[in-house]
Amino acid sequence: MAVGTIWAVVEPSSGGAATNGLELLRGARELTSTIGAVTFGDASGAAETLGDHGASTVLTVDTGNAMAGVPVAAAIAAAVEARGADGPTAILLPQTYEGRDIAGRLSVALDAPVLANVVGLEERDGRLVAEHAVFGGSTIVKAAFTTDRVQLFVVRPKTFVAEGGAGGAGAVEALPIPDTGRPGATTVVARHAEERIGPKLDEAPVVVSGGRGLGDKERFAMIEELARLLKGAPGASRAIVDAGWVPYSYQVGQTGKTVKPNVYLAVGISGATQHMVGMKGAKKIIAINKDREAPIFGIADLGVVGDVNKVVPKLIDALKSR
Amino acid sequence: MHVAVCVKQIPDPAAPGRLDPETKTLVREGKFVMDDSDSYGVEMALQLVQAAGGGAVTAISMAPNNEIKGVKDALAMGADSAIVVSDPALKGSDALSTARVLAAAVTRAGDGAGPVDLVVTATESTDGYTGTTPVQLAALLDLPAVTFVKKVVCDGSKVTVERQTDEGYDEVESTLPALVTVTAGVVEPRYPSFKAIMAAKNKPCHVVGLADLGLDASQVGFAGARQEITEVLAAEERKGGDIVEDDGDAHLRIVSYLESLKVI
């Protein structure tokens, strides 16, 4: 049981701590009782929430207007080195834009390898073993480090379920940022939020995703409308992200987001293994596809063999008239 | 302007993958192609050099087995030359070792065609998708990095970038030299003409070994990865349910199903 201290990187989201960070704290709780949350931005003000989710200490990094990756990694690396044997044995990072930036920098600063795309963590004979879903989720590969360096795990959101009730507010400690030199020379000059109403893709109870079967970019409006009517979030297959119909942030799957909504609607999506690995965890799946042989029907709880241009407009009208 | 673009050569991504029963790593065999995700980086590199009024694009790749087919794809698109690091010892390399090798190759590119102003990579490879190599590469080169980039404008010594975020995008400024990772779908990769494919055959493609770059075999490959696969198992399967043909009223089935789930 010698897992030691675990740190989890918790990024900011909508004025507080991101859910994917709280999920990491839950994962850490299953493994150890000494947990530090490393925060930046608005997440630093969430000591109470973080404590409630299991963090005994909250280590804050003031990144200002810099991109988070370099300063956060530099602060963590300095703190790890200063603490020596009292420092963390493992650091969990979310597989997100910032989480990956921090992981890459940290790996070089600490000369520590990284295990990414982690979908489960367990302790086996005193060492941490990470689970990875490969080949579209049909195979699980477990891997562990063979070095005594700090273990860096980049964990896919939705791997653990966030849960409060673990304790009081964490003790806050500011981590100084050492001089970051040339790599630190990035400044966020403006943030642009796209008009998006409704819940976030990876937190929405309902996700409606569109694929190439929609036929053209304009028809993605049907997906947005359907998502709005179901108080859900619109998502997409990679085919239409690569085609430039919607931004990358909509992508569900191996190289996009993992979603675990109560209901997932796949509209004009074939069900490639790389797509399914990102949505197979949904409680219920509804698929609309004109090809009866489409693999998506193999995992759909309700499959409709039909033309999206016929079924979806009628579905929208029926929902509107309720 | 000199842009170095990293290009991974991978087996046909449509072919079903399998693990080597002994090493438990991905079997990489068959005909190799340039990773599609890298075609966006190559296209962006070409456009940036053109916008700058000239310069060079160097394709950088690493392969355990003298593979250059995928790099030829980048040369056919318009890259001027390529450096391929090839060494049997590279087999089994993890993300950090890969970054170490690519860093040495980018440095070599700078010795050849003049200092590198910008390194361009994909956000992650199609076959390995660890997604940390680009930033590790930037760290090893002591460069700033802007990841998940949709748009890049270079202006002398600085670069302005639109970076994808969950909410929309950030406008980020960085000094040059720098590294950017390009999101798929943000530019339209060009199709090489027959003439360009033929011309690519005569473009310089330098294949170098680890020793040429001053790297040691213990830093890369299985030895350098410092991680091991402990177990491989089959995942639980999910079963399908009702399938109905649309007779004009299938939408009502969906409505009643959503009602039964209390979504509406």
Ligand SMILES: Cc1cc2nc3c(=O)[nH]c(=O)nc-3n(C[C@H](O)[C@H](O)[C@H](O)COP(=O)(O)OP(=O)(O)OC[C@H]3O[C@@H](n4cnc5c(N)ncnc54)[C@H](O)[C@@H]3O)c2cc1C
């Ligand atoms: C390494 C790797 C990573 C990948 N990562 C991802 C990922 O993260 N996410 C992802 O989604 N994909 C990913 N992919 C791509 C994936 O393999 C598929 O190419 C992609 O998911 C296909 O998208 P699609 O279902 O929209 O398109 P298609 O496969 O072209 O399917 C379109 C479907 O629409 C149906 N259709 C057509 N017209 C109609 C109509 N009028 N009405 C009803 N149905 C219609 C067709 O029957 C077909 O089934 C990855 C691939 C690789 C190799």
